Amino acid sequence: MFENISNHLFNQEELKQVEYHISKYPKKMSAVMPVLWMIQEKFGWISIDSMKYVGELLELPYEHVLGVATFYTMYFKKPVGKYHLQICTNVSCMLCGGDKLFKYVSDKLGIKNKEVTSDGIFSIEEVECLGSCGTAPMLQVNNKEYYENLTLPQVDELLDRFRAEASKN
Numbered sequence: 164m165f166e167n168i169s170n171h172l173f174n175q176e177e178l179k180q181v182e183y184h185i186s187k188y189p190k191k192m193s194a195v196m197p198v199l200w201m202i203q204e205k206f207g208w209i210s211i212d213s214m215k216y217v218g219e220l221l222e223l224p225y226e227h228v229l230g231v232a233t234f235y236t237m238y239f240k241k242p243v244g245k246y247h248l249q250i251c252t253n254v255s256c257m258l259c260g261g262d263k264l265f266k267y268v269s270d271k272l273g274i275k276n277k278e279v280t281s282d283g284i285f286s287i288e289e290v291e292c293l294g295s296c297g298t299a300p301m302l303q304v305n306n307k308e309y310y311e312n313l314t315l316p317q318v319d320e321l322l323d324r325f326r327a328e329a330s331k332n
């Protein structure tokens with residue numbers, strides 16, 4: 164299916180997975196989200212070159228792939244830390260201190276929005292609603308784990324735990 168592409172970022176097995184995603188939809192272009200996800204799972208983030216590659220696979224203009232990747236905060240457009248902390252500052256979270264939480268973590272780690280600590284352990288990102296408004300304020304770690312109803316001492320504990328885990332690996 165992908166004979167016309169000379170430089171592959173995916174191996175044969177991964178290309179079969181791409182074919183599987185394409186087969187689920189009436190149009191090839193609809194597989195853009197799962198294929199972007201595959202890129203992120205493999206490389207940890209999604210570079211411009213990999214967006215172009217996804218465009219080639221799905222016969223889509225790069226600009227379309229870029230539009231999808233930049234719309235969703237679950238796609239990382241820059242390298243992230245071992246623990247990528249996404250802190251919601253949307254309305255419910257803001258009313259419950261989400262913006263203060265973001266500033267607290269930012270100051271504590273010494274990094275700004277979308278930056279990575281020099282040791283590569285943490286990165287932070289201010290995001291829109293993550294669907295956990297009833298348990299605000301909250302943060303999400305590595306697109307997987309939710310920490311809710313957060314207080315600043317709990318955040319301190321969390322960061323200490325992650326740092327300790329990172330030092331073991």
Ligand code: FES
Nearest residue numbers: 251256292295296
């Ligand atoms: S407003 Fe923060 S999770 Fe919805």
